[in-house]
Amino acid sequence: MDPVIGTLDLTAHVDEALAVQALAFGLGPDEVAVRRQIVLRHMQYQGARAYGARVAGLLVGFVYGMPNSRIHWWSTVVEPYLRANGNHAWLDDSFVITELHVHPDHQNRGIGRRLITTITDTATQPRSILSAIDTDSPARGLYHSLGYTDLARQVHFPSAPRPYAVMGAPLPLRRP
Numbered sequence: 001m002d003p004v005i006g007t008l009d010l011t012a013h014v015d016e017a018l019a020v021q022a023l024a025f026g027l028g029p030d031e032v033a034v035r036r037q038i039v040l041r042h043m044q045y046q047g048a049r050a051y052g053a054r055v056a057g058l059l060v061g062f063v064y065g066m067p068n069s070r071i072h073w074w075s076t077v078v079e080p081y082l083r084a085n086g087n088h089a090w091l092d093d094s095f096v097i098t099e100l101h102v103h104p105d106h107q108n109r110g111i112g113r114r115l116i117t118t119i120t121d122t123a124t125q126p127r128s129i130l131s132a133i134d135t136d137s138p139a140r141g142l143y144h145s146l147g148y149t150d151l152a153r154q155v156h157f158p159s160a161p162r163p164y165a166v167m168g169a170p171l172p173l174r175r176p
């Protein structure tokens, strides 16, 4: 059955979404509880939006993001790394992808690509930024194929065990 992509009220469906993220990204119950508060706070930020993919009514993937702001925590962490590479202007006029996750049973069928292109196609900013674990992963493969390039690597977030890469792409995202 083809997934249906549509806007998602992430505040109302936060537990459903985090259940998908927990399986896709490998989060334990404690991490889910922390993420829950973060997601609910993020959804109050100006312009924060989410899309979901549903199969037979069940949420199998979601993406959310917002217009970037230099005063958001994420920006304050990545700013010095981008500045060191001369890339800190990417923090302005950018739509940030905060999370993108697809249930493992539904990966590799184009859902992740559809979710991220759908949300960025409705952004008014001319570019998009995000962070991903700095390794050769399906996520990094997807982002590269959409036109994202590395703006900084080996970025350390407090409490995250692994370093991240910060990536940016012009909008609209590249089509295959």
Ligand SMILES: CC(C)(COP(=O)(O)OP(=O)(O)OC[C@H]1O[C@@H](n2cnc3c(N)ncnc32)[C@H](O)[C@@H]1OP(=O)(O)O)[C@@H](O)C(=O)NCCC(=O)NCCS
Pocket: 024, 025, 100, 101, 102, 103, 106, 107, 108, 109, 110, 111, 112, 113, 114, 131, 132, 133, 137, 138, 139, 140, 141, 142, 143, 145, 176
């Ligand atoms: C990253 C993720 C969202 C991609 O979703 P998806 O629906 O599986 O991705 P798609 O089917 O749309 O794949 C699109 C592209 O991703 C890349 N990709 C997907 N699976 C891949 C794999 N196993 N190895 C390498 N590249 C892969 C390919 O470039 C693929 O392009 P193609 O369709 O031309 O081959 C999904 O793998 C996921 O949820 N991963 C775990 C959570 C995670 O890492 N989220 C991102 C946090 S930054």
